[in-house]
Amino acid sequence: MKHTEYVYLTPMPVRIWHWLNAFGIVTLTITGINIRFPDVLNIFGTYKSAIVLHNTAGIVVSISYTLWLLYYMFVAGTLAKLYIPTMNDIKTGIIRQAFFYFFQYFKGGPNPHHGTPDNKFNPMQKAAYLVIMLVLLPLVIISGIILMYVAPLREIIMVIGGIKTLVSIHFLIACCFTAFLFVHIYLATLGHTPLAYFKPMWDGWEKVEHAHGDPHGDAHGSSHDKAPDNDHAVKSAASIGAA
Amino acid sequence: MKKIHAWSTLPIVLMLALLAIGPVSAAETGNDRCLSCHANKDIIKRGGELLYVDPAMYAVTSHSAIGCNTCHDSVRSTHPDDGLKSSRASCKDCHSTIQSEYAASIHGGKATCNDCHNPHEVKPLIAVSGSDINAKCAKCHNLGKIVKSHDKWLPQADLHIDALPCVTCHTSSQNYVITMSIQKRQSGNTQFGEFKPATHQELAAFNPVNGDVSRLIDKNGDRLISLKELRDFNYEVRKKDMRLWGMMMPEVATHSFQILENRWDCSFCHASGPKAMQKSYMAFPDNSGGYTRMEVESGAILDILYGTPDFYMMGSTRSTALNIVGALIIAGGLMMPIGHGTMRFLTRKNRKEH
Numbered sequence: 101m102k103h104t105e106y107v108y109l110t111p112m113p114v115r116i117w118h119w120l121n122a123f124g125i126v127t128l129t130i131t132g133i134n135i136r137f138p139d140v141l142n143i144f145g146t147y148k149s150a151i152v153l154h155n156t157a158g159i160v161v162s163i164s165y166t167l168w169l170l171y172y173m174f175v176a177g178t179l180a181k182l183y184i185p186t187m188n189d190i191k192t193g194i195i196r197q198a199f200f201y202f203f204q205y206f207k208g209g210p211n212p213h214h215g216t217p218d219n220k221f222n223p224m225q226k227a228a229y230l231v232i233m234l235v236l237l238p239l240v241i242i243s244g245i246i247l248m249y250v251a252p253l254r255e256i257i258m259v260i261g262g263i264k265t266l267v268s269i270h271f272l273i274a275c276c277f278t279a280f281l282f283v284h285i286y287l288a289t290l291g292h293t294p295l296a297y298f299k300p301m302w303d304g305w306e307k308v309e310h311a312h313g314d315p316h317g318d319a320h321g322s323s324h325d326k327a328p329d330n331d332h333a334v335k336s337a338a339s340i341g342a343a
Numbered sequence: 344m345k346k347i348h349a350w351s352t353l354p355i356v357l358m359l360a361l362l363a364i365g366p367v368s369a370a371e372t373g374n375d376r377c378l379s380c381h382a383n384k385d386i387i388k389r390g391g392e393l394l395y396v397d398p399a400m401y402a403v404t405s406h407s408a409i410g411c412n413t414c415h416d417s418v419r420s421t422h423p424d425d426g427l428k429s430s431r432a433s434c435k436d437c438h439s440t441i442q443s444e445y446a447a448s449i450h451g452g453k454a455t456c457n458d459c460h461n462p463h464e465v466k467p468l469i470a471v472s473g474s475d476i477n478a479k480c481a482k483c484h485n486l487g488k489i490v491k492s493h494d495k496w497l498p499q500a501d502l503h504i505d506a507l508p509c510v511t512c513h514t515s516s517q518n519y520v521i522t523m524s525i526q527k528r529q530s531g532n533t534q535f536g537e538f539k540p541a542t543h544q545e546l547a548a549f550n551p552v553n554g555d556v557s558r559l560i561d562k563n564g565d566r567l568i569s570l571k572e573l574r575d576f577n578y579e580v581r582k583k584d585m586r587l588w589g590m591m592m593p594e595v596a597t598h599s600f601q602i603l604e605n606r607w608d609c610s611f612c613h614a615s616g617p618k619a620m621q622k623s624y625m626a627f628p629d630n631s632g633g634y635t636r637m638e639v640e641s642g643a644i645l646d647i648l649y650g651t652p653d654f655y656m657m658g659s660t661r662s663t664a665l666n667i668v669g670a671l672i673i674a675g676g677l678m679m680p681i682g683h684g685t686m687r688f689l690t691r692k693n694r695k696e697h
Binding site: 138 | 505608615647650653655658665666669675684689690
């Protein structure tokens, strides 16, 4: 026999941060396509509207990122612990996790990663988010800010190698984010139901099913019957918001 | 049928007569005699700056071909001892169509022809740089105020005004070409930015082949700048505090100064697409203060790294090669939902069994 419990998994500030970022990045992607291909696509009426919206969304995401970085660096102090893979992660963890995603998962095998609040990301997530949050996002923000003030920042642009190099960097990173968006949304459907990870990121509450008489045991043990990676999945849902 | 008056054919007859005689040299028109005094800077002390004529600049004007006496026809052999002020032709005597177009424009009542054009230095559009045109405009229009007024609606107004001659948007030429020029860093000048168009003398100091400054880029002297020559020049030029600067020049000059409605729409320039950006030119300064234009290999404007590193027009000068790389990255991301998703669907029974 099972009973269902709801756990408040994703606090409101994290959810606001996540959806603000999500909305910002989707806006940046669509306006970005419009800005690069105006002769092919005109979604926002005028080219200027696309630019203004792109710049506004860029500023919102930049501020949001700065707050996130400051919070993790100086308030929570867990940036290095959460985002930098350990030697074990690099040596075996990433390969083991990839083996699970691309082989074991299809056979119905268990997820090798069991998240805890101190180690909520699996080794692949750590590596991916390290690159995304601490390399690509800062680079796309900095290149975007410079592109908003080309004339005053001309000297910096010349050091970088010219405006074309800067635009190319900005564009290719934006493509990486678009690619990540597809991967990110897809991975979020790997819960015990396709929408299981979306719900806690919207209202904060995660539905957890317990086996009768084992409320404190493996919180997702019963779900494992249906989805063997559920424990990882719940932690991943938290991590999706936190990243 | 409209009757043709004999006098109306006079200019044509005169033109045919001139053609029959052949090109008129400066010496034949008596210019040398005038320039013996007027090309000497001492004349400025005697009668003011207007009396001085720069011989190198004047020599390449179309006005020098018709000769000083054509416009100053009252000047006699007794000049200047006769004390008579020389006559001056009016611009509209020859340029009546331009005069009417200009008079009807919003600029017509604000400035005379001479306020912008010195008849002794006047050049055709292709021999003038965008910076030179803007410098003329800046004689009356304060640059700071212009940037501020455009800033109200135009994103990055300072950048636009750096890269466009005012006439590109404020006259009615429908087609534009990208013209590049060499700029050199000028220390201590902040009004127009630190880079200014390099002069002929500055470029000649690099000892180009045969003293021809175009050979600094056009190494093989075939009068066409290849992408390789452009890349090589860009690579070398950084060490010499110079850069290539592109401006969007109108293809024809009109004098219909106006505020064009379609220029409020950014897509007028930015949505022209890469096909419209294939052709470009390089303008080399000559020793008369003008420029000589040389064609650049097709597509140089779109080259990602070294073609024109400092010229980029959002939406129009995008690189197809980079688009392909970007599309491959996005396709890589799509492989996860498509590839993994398909496998997930096919193996769904395995997870139910567990």
